[in-house]
Amino acid sequence: MARKTSDSTVRRLSRYLRRLRKLDAQDRKVVSSRELAETTGTTAAQVRKDLSHFGSFGKRGQGYSVGDLRVHLEEILGLDHRWTVAVLGIGKIGSALLGYGYFTERGFDIAAAFDSDPSKIGSELGGVRIQPLNALEEAFREHRISIAIIATPVEAAQDAASRAVSAGARAILNFAPIKLSLPEGVALREMDVTLELEGLCYLVTEASTPADGPE
Amino acid sequence: MARKTSDSTVRRLSRYLRRLRKLDAQDRKVVSSRELAETTGTTAAQVRKDLSHFGSFGKRGQGYSVGDLRVHLEEILGLDHRWTVAVLGIGKIGSALLGYGYFTERGFDIAAAFDSDPSKIGSELGGVRIQPLNALEEAFREHRISIAIIATPVEAAQDAASRAVSAGARAILNFAPIKLSLPEGVALREMDVTLELEGLCYLVTEASTPADGPE
DNA sequence: ATGTTCTTGTGATTCACTTCACAAGCGGGA
DNA sequence: TCCCGCTTGTGAAGTGAATCACAAGAACAT
Ligand SMILES: NC(=O)c1ccc[n+]([C@@H]2O[C@H](COP(=O)([O-])OP(=O)(O)OC[C@H]3O[C@@H](n4cnc5c(N)ncnc54)[C@H](O)[C@@H]3O)[C@@H](O)[C@H]2O)c1
Ligand SMILES: NC(=O)c1ccc[n+]([C@@H]2O[C@H](COP(=O)([O-])OP(=O)(O)OC[C@H]3O[C@@H](n4cnc5c(N)ncnc54)[C@H](O)[C@@H]3O)[C@@H](O)[C@H]2O)c1
Numbered sequence A, B: 001m002a003r004k005t006s007d008s009t010v011r012r013l014s015r016y017l018r019r020l021r022k023l024d025a026q027d028r029k030v031v032s033s034r035e036l037a038e039t040t041g042t043t044a045a046q047v048r049k050d051l052s053h054f055g056s057f058g059k060r061g062q063g064y065s066v067g068d069l070r071v072h073l074e075e076i077l078g079l080d081h082r083w084t085v086a087v088l089g090i091g092k093i094g095s096a097l098l099g100y101g102y103f104t105e106r107g108f109d110i111a112a113a114f115d116s117d118p119s120k121i122g123s124e125l126g127g128v129r130i131q132p133l134n135a136l137e138e139a140f141r142e143h144r145i146s147i148a149i150i151a152t153p154v155e156a157a158q159d160a161a162s163r164a165v166s167a168g169a170r171a172i173l174n175f176a177p178i179k180l181s182l183p184e185g186v187a188l189r190e191m192d193v194t195l196e197l198e199g200l201c202y203l204v205t206e207a208s209t210p211a212d213g214p215e
Numbered sequence C: 001a002t003g004t005t006c007t008t009g010t011g012a013t014t015c016a017c018t019t020c021a022c023a024a025g026c027g028g029g030a
Numbered sequence D: 001t002c003c004c005g006c007t008t009g010t011g012a013a014g015t016g017a018a019t020c021a022c023a024a025g026a027a028c029a030t
Helices: A007-025 A033-040 A044-052 A066-077 A092-098 A133-143 A154-166 A193-207 B007-025 B033-040 B044-052 B066-077 B092-098 B133-143 B154-166 B193-207
Strands: A063-065 A083-088 A108-114 A128-131 A147-150 A171-174 A187-190 B063-065 B083-088 B108-114 B128-131 B147-150 B171-174 B187-190
Touching: A007 A033, A007 A044, A007 A066, A007 B193, A033 A044, A033 A063, A063 A066, A066 B193, A083 A092, A083 A133, A083 A154, A083 B193, A092 A108, A092 B092, A108 A133, A128 A133, A133 A154, A147 A154, A147 B193, A154 A171, A171 B193, A187 B193, A193 B007, A193 B066, A193 B083, A193 B147, A193 B171, A193 B187, B007 B033, B007 B044, B007 B066, B033 B044, B033 B063, B063 B066, B083 B092, B083 B133, B083 B154, B092 B108, B108 B133, B128 B133, B133 B154, B147 B154, B154 B171
Parallel strands: A083 A108, A083 A147, A108 A128, A147 A171, A171 A187, B083 B108, B083 B147, B108 B128, B147 B171, B171 B187
Antiparallel strands: none
């Protein structure tokens, strides 16, 4: 079964799942592609195409069973089990992540936190003890950590990421504004606030250029 | 001049600019599309296509002048002047943003911060005083704030965003995991950590399905 | 001048994602 | 049983972005 699902499809699937979990909590039994589309910001046809890529989960004339589709999506996305995560760099962003309660209920456990600053080591945040970098390899092995979140200063980010990968990380979520180079096969996503802000600037600027009138 | 630049192009332009600023600081005079591509994670042809959409800034056989191209990109992206930003919700994420020194050197000034918690109001963080929500309209007017960053709990996000828009915000950067509905013409970008994490889970899961062998 | 080398700018092409449109199918009512 | 309203699943068509490939041009050496 040769998958080749695009990033944008995966992002939408995540959104559908988020919605389905909410509907499930509200005891809704079925949902149509139209409703799912409206509440996640896409089109009904897109929803059906996305899902049809993995199987046919709906009933014609009726819609999708909220519970069933939820389970299917969790399986497709690999969210049918919990994931163990490590955070590297417990500064402003790292601390915020350790204190973010929502991760747990979404299936992510922050199992370890690392910092190079001796004065931070040993203290606890969000129930996680901050460890020195030399404890990294063992912690990754012990907790079978597969995802590392990089929240170090930009100069340290590449080293931190490489080390996490050597220790067994198979995916990196990077908060530092730098292009990481990682070995083939390691997944990478970026959270780049400045990049997004600059994108907004472009849109605002473009929208207010008086140069071109309507049409 | 009918622009219709795609999001992905704008994102790349931001990356080029980031690189150019660094090269400029290092006193590099010229750069080729090839080098720019390699250091930003794309292809030379893509770099040239992106730029050619706005004009021809290079010299054949030589490459691009770092300084000139930098200025052009700043102008294209609307980064040839400073932008004033407000943060709504000064909790874990909001505090991290107020303390993020890098914004200033990238042309963004956080001019105002708002929170609904009376115990936070009046205190200062990163040189910005936290204000009550009822000061929002005046502050937006006074500082001509056009970008609002939403860092409130998810339940408060829609209200906060709507209020910012009414007060004059033309762009929203949203950290809350919810689909905001905003009037036409207001730009929106999302920072959704959980969505990115879930995307990573999919990639890791997919990469390790033993089902399909190589090719 | 002429040739050589290098790199841009850009039509043409390929590729991938989105939208369209409709047959297939389900449930309910008469 | 047959019909009707509704929604899915999916080929086909449409759209837009990425890649290719090469002529045009710039500098420099001879
Ligand atoms: N604060 C923000 O709002 C914000 C916004 C966008 C991006 N970022 C990026 O996120 C990253 C972290 O930002 P921050 O504001 O939390 O920085 P910070 O300075 O508050 O924290 C960085 C932490 O990393 C630790 N550290 C340094 N070197 C390390 C190493 N080699 N291994 C492990 N830990 C190490 C430091 O001791 C410190 O505790 C930076 O790359 C920054 O550019 C931050
Ligand atoms: N902490 C994280 O690492 C993290 C990660 C991803 C996403 N988020 C999202 O970012 C948002 C903020 O998260 P946080 O962890 O900083 O939360 P938080 O609870 O630490 O802070 C929220 C702040 O918003 C304030 N607030 C509440 N209602 C408000 C209103 N109507 N107007 C203005 N301020 C209001 C609260 O007083 C509080 O100070 C949430 O939506 C969260 O889901 C947080």
